[in-house]
Every structure is written in structure tokens, then in C-alpha cells.
Amino acid sequence: MPAIGERAFTRMLARFFAAPSTVRVPIGDDAAVVRNPARESVLCCDPVIEGVHFDADTDRALVGRKVVNRNLADLAAMGAVADWLLVSLVLPHGFPMADLMRLMRGIRAAARAAGCSVVGGDIASSNGPLVVTVTAVGHCRGRVLQRNAAREGDAIHVTAPLGGSRLLHHLRFIPPLAEGQWLARAKVPVRAAMDISDGLLLDLQTMLTASGLHGAELVVAALPVSRAAKQLSCGEPARAVQHALQDGEDHALLFTVEKGRRLPAGGPLTKAARRPIGRILATKGLWLVHPDGGRERVAAQGWEHGIASD
């Protein structure tokens, strides 16, 4: 098949991402026009890059799934419902058409699974790596969950087992939209919430800083360690805990609940997610509480991009 032009591709896109009736102007015009489901919109934007967020030999359908779900996890962390997606593709020269179709199928499948629609986008090519950028637009039905609302004494929770995401979880995770929406409407005072993308310790530190707080403790025996974290640890429990604390791209929700309040059963939260894994402290620093009662201060280490220099 010869190279496909931008126009032919846009026409194909419009057929591929069928628009629901709430879209007044679908893909194919200068911009999309959509009906706002609520008075406020929740907006985020996140790229994935070949060589940074996925390897060159990764199935393109999984790349599409990942970039959509990263953005949906950000909406989930606000307690939002997902409505619309825009997709911007920068393809390496000579990118195979078959790969492009797989990429789009992954994007569409992830969008459908979350009940949202791709309404726009753009495509270009460069001599660099594949870059896929997604913008997600949603709205909140309940409260807006922010990361800056944690308070001293709050219980700390996470919605899913952590660690070892590099064993494919980073490509296959399910964005915790149901959990976020449930937390946003819970009667129990859920205080702060955020997406765990850079590792529990680093993201917990981020939440503390955003909330104007300085310390927290995590109970090692209560940490939900994923099977992948255990697999990576050759049977050494301490190493598995390190993975759970520091690996990025878990995309579970980290959230806090007012001291002494219990999360009721019956929603999308697992039993493990309803059990606290630690609490916010008045004192400084991140602390691990070991099974023998010993306390260890740890650094907020995890995954962080270095950006610009000079």
C-alpha cells in the first residue's frame, strides 16, 4: 500500500471513531463541537513516547491502550467521568499502515471500555520516535477529588496492589474510574486523592507537599504487594516491598480518609483497598513501620523525569 495522505487518513478516522449523538461536529472539521454534560469540565493531557514509555517492539494496540488509560487514570483521580478524547500522533517516517491501525484499535478499545469517544486529533510524521499524545475531557458527578486536601491523622489507602508494573501491567492496567467516582460520592469523608504514576513514596510525598504537610507512616505488613513485585524479587519479601513502594506506572489511586472513619463495603473498592496502609503524621518525614514494631525513615524515591538542563 502506498503512503496514505493526511486527508484520506482523516476521513478514515471519522469512520473509525464513530461519534455518539452528543457530538455535533465530529472528526473532519477544523475542530470538534461537543455537548458539555456538566457545568464544569475536567481536562488533562499526557503523551507516551517510544523508548521512554514503551519499547520499540511493543504491540501498537497496547501502546494505544496505555496512552488512553494513563489519561483516564488522571480523570479517575479527580473522581471524574470520561467524556471525550483527542489524539495527536507523531509517526516516525515510513510507519507501517498495519501498525497505525493496531494503534488506533487499541485507542478505540480503551475509549469504549471507559464509555468515552475520540472526537478529534491530528497526525504528522517526524524523524524521531513514535509520540502519541492524548487529551481527555470529563466531568464530575460527585465532589472533585484533589490531592491537596489531606490532613494530619488521615488514614492512607490505595485501590490496588503495587509494584512490578514493568512486567506488562504498565501496558494493561485498568484506569480506576469506578473507584474514583465512588470515592467522590462516598458518604465517608474522603479527603485527598491522586493517581500513583511515579511510585507510592514519591506520590505520597507529592500529596503531602500539595497539602502543606510533612510526614506520613506506612505499615509494611499492610502494604498491598502485587504478584509482579513478588516475581521480580526472587522470593525476598523486602525487595518486593521496595518494588511496591518505588515502582512507577501502577495507576492505582492513593487516597486519604478522615481518621477513625471506615469505608463501607459494597462499592467497587476491594477489601484490601478499604483497609488503611498507613496514616498522615504531624511529624516530619516518610516512615516505614516494620512487623517487629521498628520504625525506619525512608527517602521519597521513585520515578522522576529529569527535564531541562544548563
Added chain:
Amino acid sequence: MPAIGERAFTRMLARFFAAPSTVRVPIGDDAAVVRNPARESVLCCDPVIEGVHFDADTDRALVGRKVVNRNLADLAAMGAVADWLLVSLVLPHGFPMADLMRLMRGIRAAARAAGCSVVGGDIASSNGPLVVTVTAVGHCRGRVLQRNAAREGDAIHVTAPLGGSRLLHHLRFIPPLAEGQWLARAKVPVRAAMDISDGLLLDLQTMLTASGLHGAELVVAALPVSRAAKQLSCGEPARAVQHALQDGEDHALLFTVEKGRRLPAGGPLTKAARRPIGRILATKGLWLVHPDGGRERVAAQGWEHGIASD
């Protein structure tokens, strides 16, 4: 200065792009929460890439200006008002901090000029070229201008002189927001509108196809040829006309008006923009009408990305 981390950069961003009071959750959380100014939103997304849309030595402030204004020109073509922007940056490794600041200043200046705000974004680095992707969100106060609404007999107009954009106009153009908004509220029946990004002939063909039409004629003597197009043509008028017909990145609006109706003076349209440059035909093909009355059929040539292959 050492490399700056993602967190420090996000804090800097939040200060840099100060949020208006209609932003409930500004930069720094998982997503932004904004108030919708209208029942419908207009959404678009467009990247610029080093080596494709600008040269390596281009002032980064102009790169920031260009990527914002490309998106604003798309909103303008819908007749929309600009509200929010999201910015996703993929920086080459070792990108100088001073360049990053200039890029952000260019983005901020263009946003301010259009009365809109950057409310979110993301940053990452790669071993490829600089990629800056902007998503723009706006709303329509008047009608929604679509490209698929041209009809046989319509007069064809453009809002600004065309051609030669490579002589810096592609970095410095002003998005025709005022013109688009005026057309969307005009009493005269404005039918179809779109942004000229790939050259007049190619975009006119796109408008015809979208409208289910097959032909149009352009009056050569009426074409608004830019000073840059003339500069590039070494005093040969025919070459200047070629530039006006085929060069991309003009970002003027191409629009059609019901046959026999006149655009009133008094709005943001120039006198030249109120004069038709041609009309939609019932017959097939794109035709030039030369000053001697001769008619020449021309191909819809301009700038088109080849995308994927195999």
C-alpha cells in the same frame, strides 16, 4: 543550572500560567477543573515538530506562539471563542532551560493575546526532536461554522493575503478569531468556513468534498497576493499567484457567502476580505479565470503530509 525535575517544573508552570477565577483546579493536580462558558465546547489538538513545522534555530518563543496560534486558528474557523489550552512538551535530552522558558513565554503571550489560559499539560523528554502539542477548548457564541456547508453559486472569500508564509508569516500570523466570531454572528448568510493551512487550492478542494460539491472558479485578478508571495517571486506575477494558491500555513479563513449577498463594512473584515475571489460551480474541477477572460483548469495542489506506508 542542573536538570530540573518534573515536580519542580510543574510547580513553576502553575506560577507561570496564572489561572483566572473560572479555573477551579489549576495546574498541579492530576487534571484541571474549569467552568464551561457554554453548553457546547469546541475542541482541537495540533502539534508542531522541530524539522517539520520549524527549523532547529527558530526562536523558541516563536515556536510557542506558532503552536498556540495554529490551534486558535482552528477554533477561529469554527467561529469560536478560545477558553482553555493544554500543553504537552516532548523535549530532546539536554534541552536548555533558557529555551524552555522562551518556549513557555511564547505560549503564554499567544494565549493572553487571545484571552485564553493554559490550564494543564505534561512534560517528558526523548531522543527525538522537540514536539509541542497544544489542545484548545473554546465555545461558540454565534453559529457554528462548518466546512461542509458550501453550496453551488456561493461567493468565495478569504480573510487575508495569501502565499509566502515561509518568510516568517508561518511563525508570526495572528489567528483570525475576531473574523471567525464576526462571521458566526453575521446577518448575511455565511455558509462554510475553514482555516487555510495547506494552501488555498487544496483547502478549497477539501471544502468542496466536505460539502458534496465538485467545482469552483477563482478570479486571478481578485486573489489577495501577500507581500511575501511577491518577494519570493522575483517580480514574476504568475509565480506570486502560484504561491498564493499553493503555499500552506497562511491561517487565514476561507469562507463562502450565499450568492448575491454583500458583506457589510464595519466589522473586523478588511475591504479585500469582503470582496469575493471566486464562486462555487455546478461543473467539475477547480478553474482559474485569467485577466484576459481565459479559463484554466488546475489541480488541487498544496501541502500534504504523507503519513503511513506499506
